[in-house]
Every structure is written in structure tokens, then in C-alpha cells.
Amino acid sequence: MTSGSMTGGRALAEALRAHGAGPMFGMGGFQLLPFYEGIRALGLAHHLINDERSGAFAADAYARVSGRVGICDATLGPGATNLVTALVESLNAGVPVVALVGDAHRAYAGRNMTQETRQVDILRPAVKEILRVESPGRVPELVRRAFAVATSGRPGPVVLDIPEDVAHAEHDYATADFQVGEPPRVPYRRSHPDHDDLARAGELLRRARRPLVLAGGGIHLSGAHAALGELARSLGIPVAHTMSGKGAIACEDDLSVGLFGRYSTIANALLESADCLLVAGCKLGEVATKRYSLPPPGVPIIQLDVAAEEIGRWAPVTVGLWGDARAGLTDLTAHLTGAGRGDRDGYLTEVADRKRRWWDEVRERHESAETPVAMARLVHELNRHLPPEAILVADGGFASHWAGLLYRTKRAGRGFVADRGFASIGYGLPGALGAWLAAPGRPVVAMTGDGGLNMTLGELETARRAGAAITVIVVNNAASGYVKALQHAVYGHGSYQSSDLSPTDYAAVARALGCDGVRVEHPDELAPALTKALNHHSGPFVVDVAVTRDPAQMLPGVDSRALHITPGDRPA
Numbered sequence: 001m002t003s004g005s006m007t008g009g010r011a012l013a014e015a016l017r018a019h020g021a022g023p024m025f026g027m028g029g030f031q032l033l034p035f036y037e038g039i040r041a042l043g044l045a046h047h048l049i050n051d052e053r054s055g056a057f058a059a060d061a062y063a064r065v066s067g068r069v070g071i072c073d074a075t076l077g078p079g080a081t082n083l084v085t086a087l088v089e090s091l092n093a094g095v096p097v098v099a100l101v102g103d104a105h106r107a108y109a110g111r112n113m114t115q116e117t118r119q120v121d122i123l124r125p126a127v128k129e130i131l132r133v134e135s136p137g138r139v140p141e142l143v144r145r146a147f148a149v150a151t152s153g154r155p156g157p158v159v160l161d162i163p164e165d166v167a168h169a170e171h172d173y174a175t176a177d178f179q180v181g182e183p184p185r186v187p188y189r190r191s192h193p194d195h196d197d198l199a200r201a202g203e204l205l206r207r208a209r210r211p212l213v214l215a216g217g218g219i220h221l222s223g224a225h226a227a228l229g230e231l232a233r234s235l236g237i238p239v240a241h242t243m244s245g246k247g248a249i250a251c252e253d254d255l256s257v258g259l260f261g262r263y264s265t266i267a268n269a270l271l272e273s274a275d276c277l278l279v280a281g282c283k284l285g286e287v288a289t290k291r292y293s294l295p296p297p298g299v300p301i302i303q304l305d306v307a308a309e310e311i312g313r314w315a316p317v318t319v320g321l322w323g324d325a326r327a328g329l330t331d332l333t334a335h336l337t338g339a340g341r342g343d344r345d346g347y348l349t350e351v352a353d354r355k356r357r358w359w360d361e362v363r364e365r366h367e368s369a370e371t372p373v374a375m376a377r378l379v380h381e382l383n384r385h386l387p388p389e390a391i392l393v394a395d396g397g398f399a400s401h402w403a404g405l406l407y408r409t410k411r412a413g414r415g416f417v418a419d420r421g422f423a424s425i426g427y428g429l430p431g432a433l434g435a436w437l438a439a440p441g442r443p444v445v446a447m448t449g450d451g452g453l454n455m456t457l458g459e460l461e462t463a464r465r466a467g468a469a470i471t472v473i474v475v476n477n478a479a480s481g482y483v484k485a486l487q488h489a490v491y492g493h494g495s496y497q498s499s500d501l502s503p504t505d506y507a508a509v510a511r512a513l514g515c516d517g518v519r520v521e522h523p524d525e526l527a528p529a530l531t532k533a534l535n536h537h538s539g540p541f542v543v544d545v546a547v548t549r550d551p552a553q554m555l556p557g558v559d560s561r562a563l564h565i566t567p568g569d570r571p572a
């Protein structure tokens, strides 16, 4: 049993062990040396990363895929500030992460200590809560608190800010200090919506002839996909999803109508003609609403969310259901027992017809033999080759939009991970590392732009060291593609500024870093490359795909923001 005199840093390691902490991602410094010594002595898994942002991205993806708390650490100053971007991702997406951050020795703080800055002030708005540890004796209590805050209500990131002197100080701990009451779970506790609100929502759904579920990432955070599938099937309600909500229902399920929002196949059309929307675990942000042009005004909305203040943020709702997604959907199904599909058979036939027609119309693009490789063909090959248990981690550029639109999950659950909370580029590679550690045995594939990969390329070295058998698909358009495509859409052909990248062979880069990889120039090479990658088990494998360089062909559809620019604003 853990007790006796030890440093605050060792106590930190002991408390994390007591919480069943999974792998950690970070980069050390003097302040947290006793913590590093503690995890070494205890044999806890820790991965040195090459940029703290990547460590927090990996922790975020680990949390999403494992359903446990992700853990990362950083040292004083630049280590701490490097975390900001990734912590905001977890904050906006509601992902439980605990970040341990070393801070200056309190006896010298404010005297121009090396690496010193007001990091607590910088980190505060990036996290759900920041807990400053002012005495070594409180380390176990505040670790418990960090886990509780990260996992309760709407989950999110919590920083434990630990001054150097607290980490290095000896303290006498009792065994009871490290006892964890309830084992940490995500979500910590489930809340049920109000009974009367459920009855009103049930009535709306019972009467609806063209209802539609809009599913967001909250479905995955709550582990609610089975409950959603049951509701959709028993009532005959189609399900549209955001990028974060992909897998709320399997894309191949008859009731899935795919992505809605900025890009959609048939979901936006159904949304326009719906007579009742059930918004579940979805914030209805800019991309989901096509810049607030959806849903159309007047359509009755039921919104189920664990954060009461998120309900009706901008679209007025008819019934708000405040509660956990899984609990709320199960309650709703129970309320509607026996209601069946009503007179929605014609609607469901129409949905099936629309789907069939859409996929027939685009088949040629999806099977395109053009070089450089068409984006639709690339995703088509992923659909053909990735097994049902695969996890696709998509980076913030085109990868998440094209895959969000066209990639088809074959089973319900988290098979697609995209950093849509903050939409930073650079998540794909470190996210794949976190996902791989969270899901032993499942193939993990990152899809990232060349720009996004350039940002975090050093993590190929990390992934190699970790022995992570991830596949990294580089959507290589030799450009900051989304930016170039928007410049093309808004200012016209040839008006590109700072959006070109040097054409680079990332398979060669991977090999130079001790990984493996192939370059794909022709679509026929995709199938063998993916087969090779998925059968490569000794470390990262890069499939560098030369995709279209034509900015007119880069977007998966019309970006609604470019449409907002009137022709008069465009230079001739």
C-alpha cells in the first residue's frame, strides 16, 4: 500500500496509478522531475512527445477512443503554453483530459525565472478548470478533483498546475490519501431529463411524419450509440450526423442519411423538409448549420444535451431535454413504447430512394481513374479496404471534410475521430497514436494534409519509438489546400497567396525517420498500398497520396462561406 514520506511528484504518480491512469504523453523539465522518477519507479506508461500540443492531441484521441481520461504533461512556460491549442480542442469537444503542468518555484517566482510566464492566466480559458496545487499534502485530493471535474457533466480538460517546490517537497502521506472512492468513469454520473419534458418530446415525435435525428459527438462521449440505434429503429427515424457524430449509427445502416451541414449528401434536403428534429449531443455550431442557415425557421426542435446552457444557444427549441444522451434516448424510447413507425413508411422509402440515387449519380467520381488521385476515389478505396473495426483519425483540413462526407463506417460506435472542437490542423498523426494505444488490435489510420503533417512531423519519431503500427495517409496536394481552394472560390483562378507548399515525398521522409512508406501517384496503386500498410505491424507506415492539385477540384462541395461573398467583393 502506498504511504509514508515521498515527494509531491511521486505522490502525483501514485494518485494517477490509483485512478488507473492509461498511457501519458508529455515532455519533461526540472519542475516535474520527481513525477517522472515516480512513474519510472511505478512502471507507468509514458510517451515522450516532440511537441506538447501533440501530447495533448494524443491524450484527447486516447480519451475519445477508450472512454477513459486522457493524460498529458508539460513543463513550465513554453511547455505549458504549447498545450493551449490542443486543450481547447478537448474543451470545445467535451473530452475528458487531465494535463499536469509544472510551474515556477514559489520562492523565486516573478524574478525573471527561466521559462517563466503567467501560464495559469494563459491556460485558464483553454480548460474547464485549472487547479493549482499549493501544498504537497493536497496532491492526492486534487488529482481526485481533476478526474471528477474532467468526467462529470459535460466532460472537458482540467489542468493541475504544480509549482516546482511542491513537486520536489517531501511529505508524509497516509494510505487513505490515495484511496479512490468510486472508480473513475466517463461519464462520471448519468442524469435523466425531466419527466414532463420527455412526455412533450415524445408527443412531438409520435405525431411527426418526417422526423430526423441530428446526432453529434455527444453520442460517443455518452456511449449512446446503441440507445440511439434502438430509438431510430423502433420509431423509424432516419439519423443524420455531424463529423464528430459519425458512427452514432453505422453509415451503412439503412436509417443513416449521412453528414449534414456545410457538406451533405442527402441529409440537408431532408433537414429542409423535416417536421420535427431531435438534436442529440450536438451543439449546432457553424459547420453543422451551414453558417446558421439550417435548420429552417419554424421546424419543431427537441434538443437533448448534458449541458443545459447549450440547449437553444441560437436556434430556439420547442422542448429541451437536459440530461445524458444515453439516459435521455433510453427514456424517450421507453416513453414511446408501442408507438411504432406510425405512417412513416412512405418517408422511409423516399429516404432509401434518395440515397440510392445520390450514390448512383456520383459513382463515376468515386471510381475515377484520373491522376493525380481524385479525393472521392481515395475515400472510396478506404471504404473498400478498411475493416469494420478500423478507426479513421482525420486531420482538420480536407481530410475531415471529405472523409466526414464520404467515409462509411460499417458499424456503430467511434470508428471516426476528427478534431472538430477547434479544427486545428496537426491532429491526425498524434491523434492516431493516442487512438492506437486506446484500441489494441484495431487498425488505426490517420488521414492528414501535407500542411497538417508538416506541423507535427516529429511525432513520426514518437510513433516509431512507441512501436505504433498506424497507417498515415497523406492527402498530398502540395498546398495548404483548403486555403488555396477558398482563394480560388473567392478571388478566382491564379489569385493564390501563401497557400502553396513544396511538393514533398512523405514516404521518403518516413523512411528517413526509420518508418516505412509508399508513394501513390496513380489510383490503381491505392489498393496495394493500403493492403501493405494494414499488414505492416512493426511501426508507422506512410501512404503518401498525390491528390488533385487543381484548386477548383479540392472542395467536397460548395463552401457556404464563399457563397456569402457577393460578386461585387471579388476583384476582376
Ligand SMILES: Cc1ncc(C[n+]2csc(CCOP(=O)(O)OP(=O)(O)O)c2C)c(N)n1
Pocket (backbone or CB within 6 Å): 396, 397, 398, 399, 423, 424, 425, 448, 449, 450, 451, 452, 453, 475, 477, 479, 480, 481, 482, 483
Ligand atoms: C493550426 C491551424 N492553422 C490554420 C488553420 C486554417 N486552415 C484550415 S484548413 C488549412 C489548410 C491545411 O492544409 P493541409 O493540412 O495540407 O490540408 P488540405 O486542406 O490541403 O487538405 C488551414 C491552414 C487551422 N485550421 N489550424
